[in-house]
Amino acid sequence: MRTALAIGDAGGVGPELAAKLLAHPEMQGRDFVVIGDARLLEMGKTHAGVAFDLPVVAASEVARGLPAGRVMVDLANCGPEAITKGSSNPAAGAASLQNFAAALRLAQAGIADAAMFTPFNKHSMRLARPDYVDEIGFIDRVLGATRSGREFNVLEEVWNARVTSHIPLRKVADTLSVERILASIKLTHEVMEGAGKPNPRIGVAALNPHAGDGRNFGEEDDDIIEPAVRAAAAEGLAVKGPIPSDTVFVRAIRGEFDAVLTMYHDQGQIAMKLMGFDRGVTLIAGYGFPICTPAHGTAYDIAGQGKADLGATLAAARLAESLAKLNPPRGASVALGADWATGAVETETALAD
Structure with a gap:
């Protein structure tokens, strides 16, 4: 090796x-x-x-x-x-x-x-x-x-995957789609199983405050994230969401989820680095x-x-x-x-x- x-x-x-x-x-x-x-x-x-x-x-x-x-x-x-x-x-x-x-x-x-x-x-x-x-x-x-x-950002207690990464925050909502989120859920499942974590439990973070609060704070959670989660669950994946992003990591470190899928870079990075910057x-x-x-x-x-x-x-x-x-x-x-x-x-x- x-x-x-x-x-x-x-x-x-x-x-x-x-x-x-x-x-x-x-x-x-x-x-x-x-x-x-x-x-x-x-x-x-x-x-x-x-x-x-x-x-x-x-x-x-x-x-x-x-x-x-x-x-x-x-x-x-x-x-x-x-x-x-x-x-x-x-x-x-x-x-x-x-x-x-x-x-x-x-x-x-x-x-x-x-x-x-x-x-x-x-x-x-x-x-x-x-x-x-x-x-x-x-x-x-x-x-x-x-x-x-x-x-993926990895700590012993929880993994973090993201749907979007190095793009401006103003572009995140327009980049999200049911297909992209579903593909990210499936890849998270695949990678974690390959890491020896069978049937990983994945919590999917909402985009908007309070997961949109019944469309009061945006429609992405109801129209994009929730259908992707439902489709993944129908395929047998252990997934829940959208979950308000201010509580999803709390639930994860208490043992409910093995991984959190976030919608953008800092939504997960801030939580992960607070929990384990040096790990x-x-x-x-x-x-x-x-x-x-x-x-x-x-x-x-x-x-x-x-x-x-x-x-x-x-x-x-x-x-x-x-x-x-x-x-x-x-x-x-x-x-x-x-x-x-x-x-x-070659040129990127x-x-x-």
């Missing part, structure tokens, strides 16, 4: 968290392919106050096979002198994108069983690639996916292998100070490994091309999210 670990934004705590993860006692004996600039990992080790050795290979050597155990694939794409700690930077953004694409391709090729990354900074990534939308759009292009995946994991599912990252950001305010909390990164590594064991790859792997680590990713288009 091997995880491809992409080093995240070098202006933040990405290198430090990668170093802390690799040095953690629980991670000893677990195989990683670490992807990024070897100089940044050394910087991360210094910030973290840890020491360990990794065999280092160039990207050109990977197609011929990697040594067993842990290894660093040195892309030599961003030295410490190219970044400024605590701020966005196009060099850091470009390296993050290249590291992420390389990790995805290693998993797609079957060389790794799961992919994970320490936190990215979207502003840095857009400085390097102005068409960058979000991780899902980028993954779609790198892998040539025929179906977009979805983000939360973002899981990107739907691509044939798990992709995990800590749910928090790059923490520019403490970059280079050795203060980054490892909790969420450690949880991400655990989840990636456990999901990969539960769902071994099926079918043929995609062969690595000669430019597997440097090949261009905004997702209909």
Whole structure:
């Protein structure tokens, strides 16, 4: 079992968290392919106050096979002198994108069983690639996916899935449809069953205050969300809703639901981060292998100070490994091309999210 670990934004705590993860006692004996600039990992080790050795290979050597155990694939794409700690930077953004694409391709090729990354900074990534939308759009292009995946936020006590994600709040209501919500309920059910949670109980959050209050505060809950929930229940899924969003998470953490499906990004993120900021994991599912990252950001305010909390990164590594064991790859792997680590990713288009 091997995880491809992409080093995240070098202006933040990405290198430090990668170093802390690799040095953690629980991670000893677990195989990683670490992807990024070897100089940044050394910087991360210094910030973290840890020491360990990794065999280092160039990207050109990977197609011929990697040594067993842990290894660093040195892309030599961003030295410490190219970044400024605590701020966005196009060099850091470009390296993050290249590291992420390389990790995805290693998993797609079957060389790794799961992919994970320490936190990215979207502003840095857009400085390097102005068409960058979000991780899902980028993954779609790198892998040539025929179906977009979805983000889940994961705590031990509850999961959170969303119908829409990285779009302006003013567009959310117009984006919702019975078909889209039903598909999101089904995907939540599918992913949670694949994570070893049979027949998961899903609470579906309302969009409007008091679930619309009998159409006093909008019609979406009655005309869109409720029919989608009814259709999912008719297919045998354990689903309830729409439930007012100010109580649905209370009911979940009291044990009524295994997952909450929210209508937009912050409707779930606020609750999840309040419950477990230092434990939360973002899981990107739907691509044939798990992709995990800590749910928090790059923490520019403490970059280079050795203060980054490892909790969420450690949880991400655990989840990636456990999901990969539960769902071994099926079918043929995609062969690595000669430019597997440097090949261009086609221009993104905004997702209909």
